[in-house]
Amino acid sequence: xxxxxxxxxxxxxxxxxxxxxxxxxxxxxxxxxxxxxxxxxxxxxxxxxxxxxxxxxxxxxxxxxxxxxxxxxxxxxxxxxxxxxxxxxxxxxxxxxxxxxxxxxxxxxxxxxxxxxxxxxxxxxxxxxxxxxxxxxxxxxxxxxxxxxxxxxxxxxxxxxxxxxxxxxxxxxxxxxxxxxxxxxxxxxxxxxxxxxxxxxxxxxxxxxxxxxxxxxxxxxxxxxxxxxxxxxxxxxxxxxxxxxxxxxxxxxxxxxxxxxxxxxxxxxxxxxxxxxxxxxxxxxxxxxxxxxxxxxxxxxxxxxxxxxxxxxxx
Numbered sequence: 001x002x003x004x005x006x007x008x009x010x011x012x013x014x015x016x017x018x019x020x021x022x023x024x025x026x027x028x029x030x031x032x033x034x035x036x037x038x039x040x041x042x043x044x045x046x047x048x049x050x051x052x053x054x055x056x057x058x059x060x061x062x063x064x065x066x067x068x069x070x071x072x073x074x075x076x077x078x079x080x081x082x083x084x085x086x087x088x089x090x091x092x093x094x095x096x097x098x099x100x101x102x103x104x105x106x107x108x109x110x111x112x113x114x115x116x117x118x119x120x121x122x123x124x125x126x127x128x129x130x131x132x133x134x135x136x137x138x139x140x141x142x143x144x145x146x147x148x149x150x151x152x153x154x155x156x157x158x159x160x161x162x163x164x165x166x167x168x169x170x171x172x173x174x175x176x177x178x179x180x181x182x183x184x185x186x187x188x189x190x191x192x193x194x195x196x197x198x199x200x201x202x203x204x205x206x207x208x209x210x211x212x213x214x215x216x217x218x219x220x221x222x223x224x225x226x227x228x229x230x231x232x233x234x235x236x237x238x239x240x241x242x243x244x245x246x247x248x249x250x251x252x253x254x255x256x257x258x259x260x261x262x263x264x265x266x267x268x269x270x271x272x273x274x275x276x277x278x279x280x281x282x283x284x285x286x287x288x289x290x291x292x293x294x295x296x297x298x299x300x301x302x303x304x305x306x307x308x309x310x311x312x313x314x315x
Contacts, residue, residue, distance in 0.1 A: 008233035009110050009283035014119035015084070017077040022149040031083040032062070032070045038082050039065055039073065040124040043089040045238070046103035047121040048096065055109060057117035058101045059084065074127045074150030079120055086124035086150075088132060107237050108312075111283030118283075119234075126236035127151075130166045137162055167239065172211045173199040174245040175289035176224055178252055178266070182293060184277060185219060185256070185264035194311050195267070195277035197286045199242070200260075212245050220264040221255040224248060230292070233285040244285045246293070269294050272302070275309035282310070 006012075021027050031037050038059035041048050048058040059079075062068070065087065073085040094103075106125055110118045127150065134153040137144055142157035144164065153164040175197045176183040184195035200215035202208060209227045216224050224247040233242045254264050267277060272294060280286040282303055291302040302308055 007115070008231055008285050008288060009115065010119050010122040010234045010236070011232070012115055012119055014116035015077045015079045015123070018075065018083070019077075021077075021083075022075055022151055028075065028149055029070075031075075032073060032085070034083065035061065035063075036082055037062060038079070038084045039068070040076065040084060040086045040120060041065075041089050041094070042086060042124055042128040043091075043094055043103045045105075045125060045129060047106045047109075047125060048099075048101050049104045049109050049113070049121075050099060050101040052100065055112040057113060057121050058096070058099055060096075064096075071146060072150075074124075074131065074146075076120065076123055076127070080116070084120070086127050088128045108281075111281060122234055122236045126168075126234070126239055127166060129236065129238050134164045138164065168234075168241045169239055170202045170208070171199060171235075171240045171242055172202060172208055172215060172245060173197055173242045173285055173289070174212050174216060174224075174227075174247050175230075175293055176216055176220075176222060176247045176249050177293060178249045180297070181252075181266040181268050182272070182290060183216075183220060183222060183249065183254070183264065183266055184290075185261040186277075187260070188262035191311075193276070193278045193309075195263075195265075196280045197289055198264075199286070201240075208243055208245075212247055216247065218258045219256065219260050221253065221257050223250040225250050230289060231285065235285075242285050244289055246289065269297055272308060273298075273305045274307045278309045278311050280311060 040059055050056040050058050073087050076084045076086055106121055137155035139162045140157055140160045142155050144153040145156055147154055155162045186195045198216050198219055202211040212227045213224055216222055226248040228246045230244040230246055235242045256264055294302040
């Protein structure tokens with residue numbers, strides 16, 4: 001299926017993953033000590049981002065990490081021509097005041113970064129999160145050790161030696177419409193006024209299209225037709241791949257039978273443009289699904305509508 005452009009935030013060809021280098025011990029050792037190599041620090045799932053009028057990812061030289069255990073570095077590949085690694089920092093609240101940078105939630109800051117930097121930080125965050133949660137074997141409980149430049153965790157118990165590889169959780173996210181209205185829902189924990197598209201994880205033995213039909217039915221009691229792929233987005237919060245779809249409603253009666261949503265309802269383009277409801281952040285695939293449907297019917301960019309409201313806005 002051909003990809004659509006532009007890429008969603010956190011996606012795109014932002015780096016050469018240099019997978020052939022993962023088993024090359026000599027090349028890895030040289031890169032880990034090279035002055036030109038760079039390291040993407042992750043602390044408590046947050047990324048180091050420079051403050052200011054223009055946000056930027058902070059990549060550190062090896063000299064900034066004097067206590068780094070090279071075995072803990074995860075090869076990300078070649079970024080802007082430079083060999084780049086991810087590292088997890090475990091110190092209490094590490095600071096880099098000379099860089100005018102701070103550790104920030106990428107979910108909030110990703111949309112303000114250059115696209116290639118956003119993708120790299122998302123990759124680093126996902127790898128560190130995965131590795132942090134596979135320090136012990138899921139089969140026998142023995143400690144694991146990293147290999148293949150951090151892309152494999154192997155059980156250390158003789159006779160087991162199970163290998164664990166990075167995993168992602170596929171999830172569908174869908175904008176259901178009846179042509180003139182969009183079906184959006186909200187969870188009870190969200191602040192008042194926030195709504196989003198319907199989403200849920202794909203279950204074993206289920207296709208993506210089947211998951212769309214099931215999730216919409218379970219959460220809103222609406223039956224859908226004409227499920228159409230739109231685009232996908234890496235979403236490392238913590239380890240999802242969001243697969244976006246459009247679907248047409250076969251019926252328009254709405255309920256919330258499984259209790260996953262507090263409310264689900266239909267919204268017109270006029271309501272969305274006037275600030276009801278508050279919409280997901282622009283860096284999310286949810287916003288893209290809503291925006292493309294809105295713009296198809298109006299010829300105007302949703303992000304430019306003065307009355308439209310986002311989750312982050314206080315209005």
